Amino acid sequence: MPKTRSKPHPNISQVMIMEGHNNFPISWLNKQGYCEYSIYLENVKGIEVQPTLDMVIGTKEHAKLEEDFKRDAEPATFEEMLETSKTAEILSRELPVLSVRYGIRGFIDEVWMTPDEFIIIDDKPGNRAFPSSIHQVFGYCLAFQDTVNEKRKIVASLRERGTDNIFWSAYFDQKAEKDTISLINRVHGLLLGKEDFMPTQNPRKCRSCRLKRRCNKKARPG
Numbered sequence: 001m002p003k004t005r006s007k008p009h010p011n012i013s014q015v016m017i018m019e020g021h022n023n024f025p026i027s028w029l030n031k032q033g034y035c036e037y038s039i040y041l042e043n044v045k046g047i048e049v050q051p052t053l054d055m056v057i058g059t060k061e062h063a064k065l066e067e068d069f070k071r072d073a074e075p076a077t078f079e080e081m082l083e084t085s086k087t088a089e090i091l092s093r094e095l096p097v098l099s100v101r102y103g104i105r106g107f108i109d110e111v112w113m114t115p116d117e118f119i120i121i122d123d124k125p126g127n128r129a130f131p132s133s134i135h136q137v138f139g140y141c142l143a144f145q146d147t148v149n150e151k152r153k154i155v156a157s158l159r160e161r162g163t164d165n166i167f168w169s170a171y172f173d174q175k176a177e178k179d180t181i182s183l184i185n186r187v188h189g190l191l192l193g194k195e196d197f198m199p200t201q202n203p204r205k206c207r208s209c210r211l212k213r214r215c216n217k218k219a220r221p222g
Contacts, residue, residue, distance in 0.1 A: 004018050004019065004098070004100055005018065005019065006018040006023070009022065011044070012043050012044055012191060013042075013043045013046065014028075014043055015043070015191060016105075018100050018103075019100055021100070021103050022103055022188060022191050022192070023098075023100065023103045023104065023105055024103065024104060024105075024187060024188075024191065025104075025105060025106055026097075026104050026105065026106030026136060026139040026140055026143060027106060027136060028187060029132070029135040029136045029138075029139040029180075029183060029184070029187070030132045030133060030135060030136040031132075032132070032135070032183065032186070032187055033130070033131050033132025033133075033135045033136075034130075034132045034200065034205060035199055035200035035205055035206075035209065036187075036190065036197050036198055036199075037197045037198060037199035037200070037215070037217055038209065038211055038215075039187075039190070039197065040190075040197035041211050041214060041215060042211065044197075047211060047214045049210045049211055049214070050210070078095075081113060082113065082148060082150075084113075085113030085114060085115065086115055087115060088115070089112065089113070089114045089115075090112075090113050091110065091111070091112055091113075092110070092111045092113070093109065093110050093111075094107050094108070094109065095107065095108045095110075095111050095144075096108075097140060097143035097144050097147055098143065098147070099142065099143040099146040099147065101146055102142060102143065102146060102181065102184055103184065103188055104139055104142070104143050104184060105143065106139070106140060106143065108120055108121070108122070108140045108144065109121055109122050109123045109159075110123070110159075111144070115152075116152065116153065117152050117153040117154065117155055118144065118148070118152055118153070118154045118155070119154075119155045119157055119169075120137060120140050120141050120144060120154060120155065120156050120157060120172075121137075121157045121158075121159050121166070122136060122137040122140060122156075122157070122158055122159070123158075123159050123160075123161040123162075124158050124159070124160065124161060125160075125161050126160065126161075127160045127165060127167040128167075129158055129167065129168035133158055133168075134156070134158070134168070134170075135180070135183055137156045137157070137158060138156055138172060138176050138177075138179070138180040139180060139183075139184065140156075141154050141156050141172035141176070141177075141180075142172070142177060142180050142181070142184075145172065145177075153171060153172075154171070154172040155169055155170070155171055155172065156169060156170055156171075156172050156176070157169040199215070199217040199218075199219065200219055201219050202219055203218075203219045203220060203221045205219070206218045206219050
């Protein structure tokens with residue numbers, strides 16, 4: 001991840017202040033699409049809850065894949081990988097990306113770099129392309145695009161965790177870029193207090209939420 005001067009936000013966990021501006025994890029775009037009030041409860045109000053089983057399994061699987069990848073991978077800098085990919089296909093896992101410009105950062109599960117395009121892959125526990133999952137992988141695309149500053153096309157992809165099944169993919173085009181920036185600006189507005197954190201209106205989301213016992217804005221069945 002590019003070096004930049006940063007410090008933790010004094011009141012909001014996981015937010016860093018870089019060059020005078022807030023910078024939040026790209027995974028929050030998934031949270032925001034699911035229920036942005038959960039960001040308020042966990043990171044602004046500071047409610048601590050245990051991780052879900054899916055989160056625990058996902059962390060273990062990510063660690064195993066990264067260990068297997070490092071065992072066979074040849075060490076290279078990001079710049080060296082970009083240069084090599086101009087003439088050959090290469091793979092990188094857990095690639096850090098940071099955009100001070102847009103105020104986002106994160107780790108991409110997997111990136112295929114080819115002479116023609118970059119394929120950004122985010123692993124998910126299932127095979128349904130929820131809007132919140134698409135928001136997250138588009139966020140990775142935006143940060144990657146801001147980092148490489150190249151003309152090669154970028155493809156966003158969702159893959160079923162633990163398999164080779166890519167169940168959704170789309171080019172990160174101008175519309176996707178515009179929509180993603182708009183969503184990111186929404187989150188920054190929330191962090192600055194310019195917007196109110198809105199709870200989901202879907203009771204099914206509330207029933208499966210790990211914060212449900214501490215939430216005072218649960219959706220009710222219609």
